[in-house]
Amino acid sequence: MTDSDRRNQPQAFDGVMAARTPAVKLKLARAKGLRDHFEAWRDDVSARLANIDLAPDLASNIGSGRWFRGLGTMLGLGAIALAFWPDFAPLEAMPATELDTAMQAEFDHQVIAPLALGATTGAQLAPAASVKPLAAAPERPQINVVTTLTSGDSIVSTLQRAGVGLGDAQRISELVAGAIPLSELKSGTQIDIILGRRPEPGAPRPLDQLSFRARFDLELIVNRGEQNLSLTRNVIRVDDTPLRIKGKVGASLYRSMRAAGAPANAVQAFIRALDDQIDLDRSVGANDEFDMIIAYRRAATGERQAGELLYAGIERNGEPKTQLMRWGKEGRFYEASGVGEQRSGLVAPVPGRITSGYGMRRHPVLGYRRMHAGIDFRASHGTPIVAVTDGTVTSAGRAGGCGIAVKLQHGGNLATRYCHMSRMAVRSGQSVRRGQVIGYVGSTGLSTGPHLHYEMYRAGRVIDPRTVSFVTRAQLEGRELMDFRAALRELKTVPVGAAQEDLVKLPSETEAPAREIEKLSDPDAVI
Numbered sequence: 001m002t003d004s005d006r007r008n009q010p011q012a013f014d015g016v017m018a019a020r021t022p023a024v025k026l027k028l029a030r031a032k033g034l035r036d037h038f039e040a041w042r043d044d045v046s047a048r049l050a051n052i053d054l055a056p057d058l059a060s061n062i063g064s065g066r067w068f069r070g071l072g073t074m075l076g077l078g079a080i081a082l083a084f085w086p087d088f089a090p091l092e093a094m095p096a097t098e099l100d101t102a103m104q105a106e107f108d109h110q111v112i113a114p115l116a117l118g119a120t121t122g123a124q125l126a127p128a129a130s131v132k133p134l135a136a137a138p139e140r141p142q143i144n145v146v147t148t149l150t151s152g153d154s155i156v157s158t159l160q161r162a163g164v165g166l167g168d169a170q171r172i173s174e175l176v177a178g179a180i181p182l183s184e185l186k187s188g189t190q191i192d193i194i195l196g197r198r199p200e201p202g203a204p205r206p207l208d209q210l211s212f213r214a215r216f217d218l219e220l221i222v223n224r225g226e227q228n229l230s231l232t233r234n235v236i237r238v239d240d241t242p243l244r245i246k247g248k249v250g251a252s253l254y255r256s257m258r259a260a261g262a263p264a265n266a267v268q269a270f271i272r273a274l275d276d277q278i279d280l281d282r283s284v285g286a287n288d289e290f291d292m293i294i295a296y297r298r299a300a301t302g303e304r305q306a307g308e309l310l311y312a313g314i315e316r317n318g319e320p321k322t323q324l325m326r327w328g329k330e331g332r333f334y335e336a337s338g339v340g341e342q343r344s345g346l347v348a349p350v351p352g353r354i355t356s357g358y359g360m361r362r363h364p365v366l367g368y369r370r371m372h373a374g375i376d377f378r379a380s381h382g383t384p385i386v387a388v389t390d391g392t393v394t395s396a397g398r399a400g401g402c403g404i405a406v407k408l409q410h411g412g413n414l415a416t417r418y419c420h421m422s423r424m425a426v427r428s429g430q431s432v433r434r435g436q437v438i439g440y441v442g443s444t445g446l447s448t449g450p451h452l453h454y455e456m457y458r459a460g461r462v463i464d465p466r467t468v469s470f471v472t473r474a475q476l477e478g479r480e481l482m483d484f485r486a487a488l489r490e491l492k493t494v495p496v497g498a499a500q501e502d503l504v505k506l507p508s509e510t511e512a513p514a515r516e517i518e519k520l521s522d523p524d525a526v527i
Helices: 003-030 036-051 064-085 101-116 155-161 168-178 252-257 264-275 478-491 516-521
Strands: 143-148 189-194 206-213 220-223 230-235 243-248 289-299 306-317 319-327 332-335 352-355 359-362 369-372 377-380 385-386 389-398 404-409 414-424 437-441 449-457 461-463
Touching: 143 332, 143 414, 155 168, 155 189, 168 206, 168 220, 243 252, 252 264, 252 289, 264 289, 264 319, 306 478, 319 478, 332 461, 389 414, 404 437
Parallel strands: none
Antiparallel strands: 143 189, 189 206, 206 220, 220 230, 243 289, 289 306, 306 319, 319 332, 352 377, 359 369, 377 449, 385 437, 389 404, 404 414, 414 437, 414 449, 449 461
16 A cells, blocks of 8 residues: 555545544434434444445556455455355256056046147047047038249149149130230239039039239139130220339439339439449439439239339439430430440440541641541531540640540550540549540541541550440431430420329229138228
8 A cells, every 4th residue: 555545545534434423423322222222323334334445446556455455355255156156966856756547547638628729739539439430521612722823834733733623724724825825924923713612522623713913904814604614804904104203312312212212123224324324423413303214004903013214314403414215126225315325345435437547548637648546536516525434534635736635544554545626524633434425526636627536555555446346326316316305305294203193993993802811801801
């Protein structure tokens, strides 16, 4: 114990006792009975014990007398705990009771008692001599069965597993094949079956009725007439109004679209389509609005079916910034200008044909033969120039005879340069994505007219760009471009959320009867 501990501890103890001793002495002086003496003595002992430091902090004053006293207290308590450690010796079990015949019979009656209360376990006693077996157990006149068509399975085997006889199953397959190709039946189709009474014990139940949804707009029903099975086609009215969803981008485009009710696969298609055209991280802000239109079908019976993405757009301040619509047999997305997406390979920098190849040629301005270190694309003034693949801008600005030029460094030790621009859309050091606009066609530098001079380098040496395969972007022209823009204008007239309203039922359209299991699950249903 340090000198400061020795000086401070007695002073603290004496101070407490000096504060409490007069009160205790006064209480003892006023005590008139044994109970009062005991309470005064208890208060005195409690005051003394409260000032005893039984569990000092072992993390402070290490090595002092108070610390060693606390260490001894800890070791002592540990020794006491080990002294009372329980013994894990096995306990001796009570010997089994010997049962006589009367006790065994009593136990048997008790064992079967839970069965009478509806339990599923217990021992069942053998029937007594007074019990007479039934000649035949009664059966329900009809059985409702629901079976599911699995992948790679035939309708015949599916019906047989549900209890339909082979003859009826084959006849049903023939009737269904006459209404719809069996290959169009999708796995997961649920078939409602009603089986009738058996003609004789052990025989399969005959089919009374069968119904299932063959297509979204078609239900097939098979009924048994007086002798044969017959098929009825129930054509369901379907509305094909597309579903349009709009909302603010916010902190996360994906989460905002999902919160607005867009299906997950449509959201993924929306993001993929935009990602091929613009840089989502740089070009889309939190205050922008997304606009998506997907194919949507509503059946008069209440079912709904979401299809593929038809339109993907981004709006800023109420004006469309990016507009993409699916068009053509290939299902490719096209911009509002008629330029289509490119799904693989290097994209062409501009949608135009090559007018001058790589190699020696007579320069149209200088008038003598010299090396043409690239290829020229025909394009009108102001046509957007895009990066052929992802890369980084290594230079952007005036470059002598190339005029306003942008040079990109790509992976695989490749680099590209784009010359004679009218203006640039990127700056030096910027990262660009495949298909991103980096500038616009012009006629700056040594040029006779608007066009794009495109160069490619490998390991710093110029090469023929045509030796590296790239695919041109699709470009709509003429009548097809007019039809595309007309379809885009018509598609954007679809009201937001109009397809989510229920169809008004016609008098001829009635509700389908509920299945027995659905009736049981409805507490208000009357059976």
